[in-house]
Amino acid sequence: MRVRLEDVAAAAEVSVTTVSRVLSGRGPVAAPTRDRVLRALDRVGYTRSTLLHSSVARLVVVGAPESPEHWQLEVCRGVSDRLQAEGVLTASAFLQPDLADVRAGAEAGAATVVTPTFTALDVDVPVVRFAEATVKSPASAPAGGPRVGGEWIAARIDLTGGLTLAFEHLTALGHRRIGLVCNEAGALAEQLQERFLAEHPARGLTSRLDGWIAAVPKSYSGGIEAAVRLRDATCTAVIVQSALQLHGVFAAMRQRRLVVPRDLSVVGFGDSSTMRYTAPPATVLGLDSPGMIRALAAGVRTVLDLPGERMRSVPPNFRPVLLARASTAAARS
Structure with missing residues (x-):
């Protein structure tokens, strides 16, 4: 064993x-x-392997999800740059299901893993990560502290709270038949679905809300499939979890000779340069990447007992900000 x-x-x-x-x-x-x-x-x-030479610098594994969003790559790059500037050696890794890259980093002497994800990692070194703002910490977590099990929660990200902002924006434009495009698996997708059903402006007025959720692969083709399904379900607006899915939604509308936002308003999660060049530019829920980078770097300093800004006793809570562009418009009567 x-x-x-x-x-x-x-x-x-x-x-x-x-x-x-x-x-x-x-x-x-x-x-x-x-x-x-x-x-x-x-x-x-x-x-453990004794063939590896000792390194003067501390080694930290910076892990990105296997299929990362743009904002997660941006945060990983920013954390690596910041730690390297402070004399910390970093190694990049993708979080495959077997965590092979991360385990290899631990065997090479990594002191900790830092990652902009929301999922617990089964590895032999401390993990600095995020948690969804609405998810309660385990009962075993120390009161008033960020430590959760063998992991350190550097910040809480209110991604599901972004649904509230999207709902407010779309209902102000007159939309009531609002759909959700989310990943077919994952804790965040489940949380988004739960909050979608609990806060939808049409809850209590229709029994069709389950049919306005399209849980599809995190891919361009998944977005196409979801857009067709929700448009046929008479949705006039959609909120989309993944950037790849969002591009697929735009493509599906073009294939049907329909127009965004005249025939379907679209709101995405996370901003990137490409979102400004969709046709039309996409309305998105932007995230505070610099703040998230600072929080993760502070978590690493805390775990490694390094000088500089340390992790707060109460982790910061980051909530998305709505960036209204041209992919949303008033609902057609």
Whole structure:
């Protein structure tokens, strides 16, 4: 059976961070504590590659989702740049289902993993990540602190709260038959669907809300499929989770010789340069990338005990901002 850092930490009665510091030779650890960790390593039979040379700089894995959104790539790049400027060595990785790249980084001596995602990672080093603002922390999390299990929540992102902004914008334009295009799997997609049903302006007035949700692959073709389905369901506006899906929605309308926003108003999540050059420019829920970068970098400094801005005792909460462009317009009577 594979021995994990958590097993060593439990045997030595110390934190995973302390075990990681002993293994990497970086960071302050009292001599008696170091000896206790070394004895625990022998006792539980933990081994790791000894062919890798020690690095003077601390190593941090910056992990992006396997199919990242533009804003997640922007945050990953910003965190890497900021940490490297402070003397921290970073390695980029994609979060495949088996986490092979991340585990390889841990074996190479990475002290922590930092990622702009909302999903817990089963790895042997501390993880600095985001959480959805509406999701409660586990009961085991210390009161008033950002630590959640073996992970550190650097910030909360109110993506599902963006639905409220989108609803307010579209209802002000006279839309009531508003659909949702979301990923076919994932915790965030489930949360978006729950909030969509709970806050939809037509809730209580129709039994058709489930038919106004198109859970499709996170792809261009998925967006095309969703747009056709929701347009046939008489939706006059849609809120779209993924940028790839949003481009597919625009394509589906062109294929049907329909026009955005005359025949369908569209609101997307996350801004990028391409959103300004869709035809017409897309209305989106923009995110505070600089703020998210600062929060993740502060989390890494906290975990590694580095100088500079540290993680707050209460993680910041980032809410999207509506950037109204030309892909939304008044509903046709």
